[in-house]
Amino acid sequence: MSRDMKEKIGFFVLKLSAFLVILILGIILFDIVIKGAIVIDWQFLSTAPRKGMTEGGIFPAIIGTFYVTMITALLSTPIGIFTAIYLNEYAGKGLLTRFIRMAIRNLSGVPSIVFGLFGVALFVQGMNLGTSILSAGLTLGLMTLPVTITASEEALKTVPDSYRQGSLALGATKWQSIRTNVLPVAVPGMMTGSILGLARAAGETAPILFTGAAFYLPFLPGTLFDQFMALPYHLYIMATQHHAIERVRPIAYGTALVLIVLVIIMNLSAIIIRARFRNKLK
Amino acid sequence: MKKVKFYSIVILIVIISLSLVGCGSGNQQKAIQIKGSDTEVNVVQHLAESYMESSDLKISVTGGGSGTGIAALINNEVDIANSSRDMKESEIENAENNNITPVRFIIAMDGLSIVVNETNSVKELTVEEIGKIFKGEINNWSQLGGSDLPISLYGRQSNSGTYIFFRDKVLKGDYSQDMKRMNGNAQIVESIKADKAGISYVGVGYAVDENNNEVDGLKIVNVAIDENTTAVSPLKAENVKNGSYPLARPLNQYIDGKPEGALLDFIKYELSAEGQNIVVDEGFYPISPEFQEINEKNLGL
Amino acid sequence: MDKFGKLKENLIEYFFLINGLLVIFVLLSIFYLLIKNSIPAFTEIGFTGFFTSAYWNPSAYSSPSYGILGQVVSTLMVTFGAMVIAVPVGIGTAAYIAEIASPRVKGILKPVIEILAGIPSVVIGFLGIVLLGPIIANTANLSNGLNALNGSILLAIMSLPTIISLSEDAISAVPDRYKEASLGLGANRWQTLVKSIIPSGLSGIIASIMLGMGRAIGETMTVLMATGNAPALPGSFFSSVRTMTSTIAIELGEVPYNSTHYYALFAVGLILFIMTFVVNLVSDIILHKYQEVA
Numbered sequence: 001m002s003r004d005m006k007e008k009i010g011f012f013v014l015k016l017s018a019f020l021v022i023l024i025l026g027i028i029l030f031d032i033v034i035k036g037a038i039v040i041d042w043q044f045l046s047t048a049p050r051k052g053m054t055e056g057g058i059f060p061a062i063i064g065t066f067y068v069t070m071i072t073a074l075l076s077t078p079i080g081i082f083t084a085i086y087l088n089e090y091a092g093k094g095l096l097t098r099f100i101r102m103a104i105r106n107l108s109g110v111p112s113i114v115f116g117l118f119g120v121a122l123f124v125q126g127m128n129l130g131t132s133i134l135s136a137g138l139t140l141g142l143m144t145l146p147v148t149i150t151a152s153e154e155a156l157k158t159v160p161d162s163y164r165q166g167s168l169a170l171g172a173t174k175w176q177s178i179r180t181n182v183l184p185v186a187v188p189g190m191m192t193g194s195i196l197g198l199a200r201a202a203g204e205t206a207p208i209l210f211t212g213a214a215f216y217l218p219f220l221p222g223t224l225f226d227q228f229m230a231l232p233y234h235l236y237i238m239a240t241q242h243h244a245i246e247r248v249r250p251i252a253y254g255t256a257l258v259l260i261v262l263v264i265i266m267n268l269s270a271i272i273i274r275a276r277f278r279n280k281l282k
Numbered sequence: 283m284k285k286v287k288f289y290s291i292v293i294l295i296v297i298i299s300l301s302l303v304g305c306g307s308g309n310q311q312k313a314i315q316i317k318g319s320d321t322e323v324n325v326v327q328h329l330a331e332s333y334m335e336s337s338d339l340k341i342s343v344t345g346g347g348s349g350t351g352i353a354a355l356i357n358n359e360v361d362i363a364n365s366s367r368d369m370k371e372s373e374i375e376n377a378e379n380n381n382i383t384p385v386r387f388i389i390a391m392d393g394l395s396i397v398v399n400e401t402n403s404v405k406e407l408t409v410e411e412i413g414k415i416f417k418g419e420i421n422n423w424s425q426l427g428g429s430d431l432p433i434s435l436y437g438r439q440s441n442s443g444t445y446i447f448f449r450d451k452v453l454k455g456d457y458s459q460d461m462k463r464m465n466g467n468a469q470i471v472e473s474i475k476a477d478k479a480g481i482s483y484v485g486v487g488y489a490v491d492e493n494n495n496e497v498d499g500l501k502i503v504n505v506a507i508d509e510n511t512t513a514v515s516p517l518k519a520e521n522v523k524n525g526s527y528p529l530a531r532p533l534n535q536y537i538d539g540k541p542e543g544a545l546l547d548f549i550k551y552e553l554s555a556e557g558q559n560i561v562v563d564e565g566f567y568p569i570s571p572e573f574q575e576i577n578e579k580n581l582g583l
Numbered sequence: 584m585d586k587f588g589k590l591k592e593n594l595i596e597y598f599f600l601i602n603g604l605l606v607i608f609v610l611l612s613i614f615y616l617l618i619k620n621s622i623p624a625f626t627e628i629g630f631t632g633f634f635t636s637a638y639w640n641p642s643a644y645s646s647p648s649y650g651i652l653g654q655v656v657s658t659l660m661v662t663f664g665a666m667v668i669a670v671p672v673g674i675g676t677a678a679y680i681a682e683i684a685s686p687r688v689k690g691i692l693k694p695v696i697e698i699l700a701g702i703p704s705v706v707i708g709f710l711g712i713v714l715l716g717p718i719i720a721n722t723a724n725l726s727n728g729l730n731a732l733n734g735s736i737l738l739a740i741m742s743l744p745t746i747i748s749l750s751e752d753a754i755s756a757v758p759d760r761y762k763e764a765s766l767g768l769g770a771n772r773w774q775t776l777v778k779s780i781i782p783s784g785l786s787g788i789i790a791s792i793m794l795g796m797g798r799a800i801g802e803t804m805t806v807l808m809a810t811g812n813a814p815a816l817p818g819s820f821f822s823s824v825r826t827m828t829s830t831i832a833i834e835l836g837e838v839p840y841n842s843t844h845y846y847a848l849f850a851v852g853l854i855l856f857i858m859t860f861v862v863n864l865v866s867d868i869i870l871h872k873y874q875e876v877a
Contacts, residue, residue, distance in 0.1 A: 017675030111801025203703025477726030
């Protein structure tokens, strides 16, 4: 076979791989949109499930996901940003910094169900918070820390050093320079990081399985110590544990669609914010 | 300036959401949590919804398997545990160590059914044969007079009361490791419908449709105590009532201590004529006399 | 700067430092809690019982057994299957993006990969049940399509974005002069890619594969929904399998807190944690070596 033939075939195979990836995403979205869209209407989004969850909507699951994501944000956003500030603005190149970075990478690799175990042992049992929005939110918060930290650090790195030097040269302290010159500019980028982390948290099931998610509650959660319904958990039980699986399949598809749309909107907002931020800096 | 704007928006969102959380149950409604048996979940949900039509009480019913329900009762997380098996000694001990006093009562009778695909020619089996099948000792349908197909086993998982009951009553040994563990009765029914060589066990309520006929696509096998007795069907109420169907069993609920107030009211409803009609509606059978006595004793009615 | 000002600056720095240390603290706490809750299990069950038996049956009729081997094999099996699919497709796509694709195609592919990465695992698992399962069942003439193959395909889909992005980074980072040198010597673009660029970026590519592998090992919902969950040692890719993650997810809800079974699940979690930790560590080391070389 001539070299040219080899090149043509080789490139074709590579093109095929890329095409395969697009095809896979296409199939996933297509199937869910087609089968889920039929079920979605205002009723579906705003009413609670009825008749043993074979009818009605998924409103409590949407609210539950919202609540637990709020708690996640309250924990992981500040800590994530502060850690990123430390790493980019203050940290040296020594062993401690290496350890912190290694810890971040390893934390991002911990299986979600192990976070669930940790959440049960620490929050549900140890701190006696019981199965609740709080326990689940805190567990998810810890899980999303690496994402928030990494993305916030990226945002800080993009701020040119001249911003810092200029301010220091004028006599400001280090913290003053960071506060007035670096942070305001980096905020959009750091927001990107938070939102990406929250998008991930909103879609996670394993960490909330045993820390607070409930199969069915006839009322909305009243306090942070209540259990809650959640979109990913709702999809899971509709698909596997419901007592009339085939009948509720359309509801499952609808839930999957709402969940995907939610996650995509969050991801898109993060990407748009990041793109505008990059343009501004130019 | 932008930073101020950003932070104020964030704080606004946080305040709004936290206040929404407070809105949820402004009038501290009374609520009962029921959890456990997948076999019972349909029935109890139906009972709960019916009861809630004329009451302020909020009742939440979820599945997860009898084991899950019992664990939740022991951990003091639910008011009623649905269980299609009896609590083990160790579980009762565990509960008492946790200051929970399990009180048992029965809400219905089940004729645990052996189901196979409708194309399967095998019509009846003895209890011993069933045990051997699920232990993996008999593994081809031809050994039972059927076609030459390896038997495909489906069952529940270890959190299921039905799994435990079936194992202790019929197998008296461990399940074959090749048995596929499904998540609930509904998944089992779906699997049997699709698998010509399949066999499984489900609560009779799941094996029949709204008219109390066998669900399309599967067949209920008649069961005999041994080779010398006639095989009996779980579809006839008397067989379950008089105990001639070997796999008849009570469907339990467990609570902590003697019931009172709203909880007692709901339980009374479950045991009433109206409640028992719902039980029959769902394909199960009303409480047999011997178990009614147990109810009266345990609940102090 | 006055003394008070200096104190304030130092305090602020310490404040940020403590946040940084928090991550290490969280990681160590997870490890500690896993160990603390596994010890009662190991005392009751014994190391041999746990590690050498394939028989996991905590609520057995006769005597409970807690052998983890079956689950470990299942986990490794679906991971291996996933890598067989994801590695060629991933590296191929990465090479395509880095070297061949026009900016317009890149503009489509990159968002596609980001969106794919963002799809929740439970949605992928759901499609494994309703879409992929029936396809596998019909093609291979089985009664249902919930098995190791299904799990492997789904896990491959989930690992692809990781492998693609990181491999693409590695390939793009190869200095242009390597490419120019190779072309200058008369090699065509394909030969340059295969013989010069990819080998130079190999450590980054391998690191990305290891990270993808870590993701596959730790994935829970997808395998829980799509692999059938039979605890026996799997016979083939068409067997129903039960991974370590599925076991924890299935059983944690049915155990009373602080029973042997409860502790045993933490022990499984500990093994999982160690496995993913080691894989990540290896990936780190490879990446570090690669950065030194470049």
